[in-house]
Amino acid sequence: MQEHTVLRIIAKLLIAPIIIFALYVQFHGDYSPGGGFQAGVILASALILHALVFGVQATRRAVPPAVLRVTASLGVLIYAGTGVICMLRGGAFLDYDYLAHNPVHGQHYGLLLVEFGVGMTVASVVTAIFYVFAGRGRQPGEHED
Amino acid sequence: MTTEMLLNYALLVFLVVIGLTIARLRHLFPVAMLTGLYSLVCASLLTLLNAPDVALTEAAVGAGVTTVLFLATFGLTRAREKPVEPQRQIIGLIVTLVTGAALFYATLDMPPFGAADTPVQQSPLRERYLVAEQKEIDVPNTVTAVLGSYRGYDTLGETTVILTAGVGVLLLLGRSRRRRPRPGDSPRRGNS
Structure with a gap:
């Protein structure tokens, strides 16, 4: 679609x-x-827009699939890890009250961390799936019929 | 009748029209575009229903990502629907009519739109999520609090499901070429 x-x-x-x-x-x-x-989905759609206009190859160079595989797993790890930290600090799994001295602050930290993990995984997985589909045939955006 | 109701009805009519158009089309590119449009109208409806969180997701996933995945799939298959012989069309029509009738029958049991005495409104959890939440978690967006904290286990499960889906797709389709293209590689040639 370069032209x-x-x-x-x-x-x-x-x-x-x-x-x-x-x-x-x-x-x-x-x-x-x-x-x-x-x-996560919005971030992935930005990457997909980039791929549609500048070609999948350019996007792969900017965000390599190997990185996506790591970040997808890392997101779940951050989520579950937050839960384990809560356990280490004396609470139940994913009981954010124990993340800080003040339970309300703990909840805020917990939500931020957990949402960050979700976002990371979703963005990575959606982009990775797009790479796989787009890498197999003609590039999307090249369709002529 | 308020403006909001009018808008609701107008959008629902749009949905029906888009659905009927999709059913009549044989060429799949317009179908992909129209499903995207369908999602966009759904997102508008959800916004009217004061569910902006769901509307954001619907707009990004339904109208954005899914449409592109459809288009990418057409690159692998063909973009035209094969004509179906009339006999099978009749079976399809019967299945659709029966399912549709069952769904309509199910709506008869649903409470009227905006009713105040539904189970959702009367559940004790409503107090907990909408009132106690402001003290326990103190996050203005209750949806985030419910999803992330009260129902943290569910969301962890959902995130794992998404990761599993990604891993599944990569395992099935990701390794077809033996070797990953390196940054210096020229774009794909006719692989199959």
Whole structure:
């Protein structure tokens, strides 16, 4: 799709704000709609937009599939690890009250960590699945019929 | 009738129209576009129903990612639906009608739209989630508090399901070429 100047420039303008919106949805999820899952999908859609306009190969170079495999697992590890830390500090699994001296603060830390893990896993898995599909046939965006 | 109700009805009519159009189309590219549009209308409906969390997900997954995955799949298969012989069409029609009738019958048991005395409204958990939450967790977005804290185990399970889905897709499709393309590689040639 390299020859479509308008699409390319609009996509360039849009990708960065989409990623910032994903981060906003991620870390502002305690106060406004959204959370890890939504943020992860929005981040993945920014990467997919990049792949559609600049080619999957360019996106693979920016975000290699091998990295995605690690971050996908790391997200679940962060989530479960938060639960284990709660246990180490004397609470039940995923009982965020024990993460800080003040239970309410503990809940806030716990939610932030857990949502971060969810976002990481979702973004990585969605992008990885897209890579696999897009890497097997013609590139999406090249369809002519 | 309030504006909101009018908007609700208008969007529902849109959904029906889009659904009927999808059923009539043979070419699958417009179908992929229309399913994306369907998701977008659904997202608008969810926003009207004050469920912005779900609306965000629907817009991003339904209208964005799924459409692109459909398009990528058309690159692997063909983008035209094969005509079905009339006999099988009739079977499909009967199955659809029976299922549809069952679903309509099920809606008769549902409480009227916006009713105040539904089980959800009267459950003791409502007090806990909507009132006590503000002291226990003190996060304005109750949805995040419920998903992340009160139902943290469920969300951990969901995240694991997503990871498992990703691992499954990568195992089935990811290794077809023996060797991962390195950054310096030229774009794919006709692999199969």
